Amino acid sequence: MFVVVNGFRMHYQVYGPAKSRPLLFVHGFPLSGAVWSPLVEILKDEFRLIIPDLRGFGESELIESVQPGVIPAVSLEQYTDDLFVLLEEIGEDRPSVIIGLSMGGYIAFDFYRRYTSDVFAMVLADTRAAADPPERRIERYKTAQAVLTQGSAVVADAMVNKLFGPAAPRDLREQWHANIRSIRPESLAAALLAMAARPDSTELLERILCPTLVVVGEHDSITPVEEAKRMQRAILAAELAVIPYAGHMTPVEQPQLFAAALQGFLRAVG
Ligand code: MLT
Numbered sequence: 001m002f003v004v005v006n007g008f009r010m011h012y013q014v015y016g017p018a019k020s021r022p023l024l025f026v027h028g029f030p031l032s033g034a035v036w037s038p039l040v041e042i043l044k045d046e047f048r049l050i051i052p053d054l055r056g057f058g059e060s061e062l063i064e065s066v067q068p069g070v071i072p073a074v075s076l077e078q079y080t081d082d083l084f085v086l087l088e089e090i091g092e093d094r095p096s097v098i099i100g101l102s103m104g105g106y107i108a109f110d111f112y113r114r115y116t117s118d119v120f121a122m123v124l125a126d127t128r129a130a131a132d133p134p135e136r137r138i139e140r141y142k143t144a145q146a147v148l149t150q151g152s153a154v155v156a157d158a159m160v161n162k163l164f165g166p167a168a169p170r171d172l173r174e175q176w177h178a179n180i181r182s183i184r185p186e187s188l189a190a191a192l193l194a195m196a197a198r199p200d201s202t203e204l205l206e207r208i209l210c211p212t213l214v215v216v217g218e219h220d221s222i223t224p225v226e227e228a229k230r231m232q233r234a235i236l237a238a239e240l241a242v243i244p245y246a247g248h249m250t251p252v253e254q255p256q257l258f259a260a261a262l263q264g265f266l267r268a269v270g
Contacts, residue, residue, distance in 0.1 A: 122212045
């Protein structure tokens with residue numbers, strides 16, 4: 001389904017009983033709502049699932065009309081505001097559970113910071129609270145430039161093996177390599193700059209008062225287990241689920257285990 005949000009066509013999917021609490025699934029970089037697909041069959045009879053593609057990813061437009069080679073200014077706050085408006089536009093603007101994977105976690109922090117009363121609970125999967133250190137920012141600017149001149153394969157090649165743990169089958173890596181290659185270079189570049197400019201959320205952690213589940217793949221090399229433990233300790237009411245045999249792509253690599261952790265948490269928080 002599509003809806004016009006903040007001037008661009010946003011793609012989203014909705015499943016599950018209309019009256020139940022919305023679960024808003026926010027994907028990471030350089031991914032799409034498809035990372036949550038393996039969970040849909042497991043969760044859709046019990047929960048209301050809202051699965052958007054962030055602007056520029058999956059089937060969502062980046063802006064109404066993209067000029068090749070030009071990076072539109074997109075901030076992390078813009079992705080958040082798109083989601084906020086999406087929920088309003090589709091009549092799902094009740095306090096929801098925000099489930100963010102990696103960059104989706106950065107967006108979840110921003111959502112909580114600015115729309116606190118709209119967040120019933122949070123799931124922070126394979127993410128981190130800290131902002132980028134200067135050298136990482138520079139690396140992101142360089143990658144953004146490279147992707148515009150050489151194409152999206154630059155990001156696909158650099159990231160695909162880092163995204164998965166050692167147990168992930170080759171066809172899964174190949175499938176995601178192809179998915180990443182199909183994203184417009186301008187969308188990748190815009191997201192890289194947005195992540196580089198994101199604020200530090202470390203101070204926010206101790207102000208998070210909603211029930212929170214921190215999830216991490218045991219072999220996550222991008223946002224390692226230690227990072228998740230630090231977040232869990234800093235948040236007042238947080239639980240930790242370490243997903244065995246998974247890397248950074250926990251819902252794709254171990255959907256049954258990810259869904260079981262989510263179900264346990266959601267049933268307990270009501
Ligand atoms: C993600 O999975 O969203 C990214 O790897 C996060 C990042 O690059 O910081």
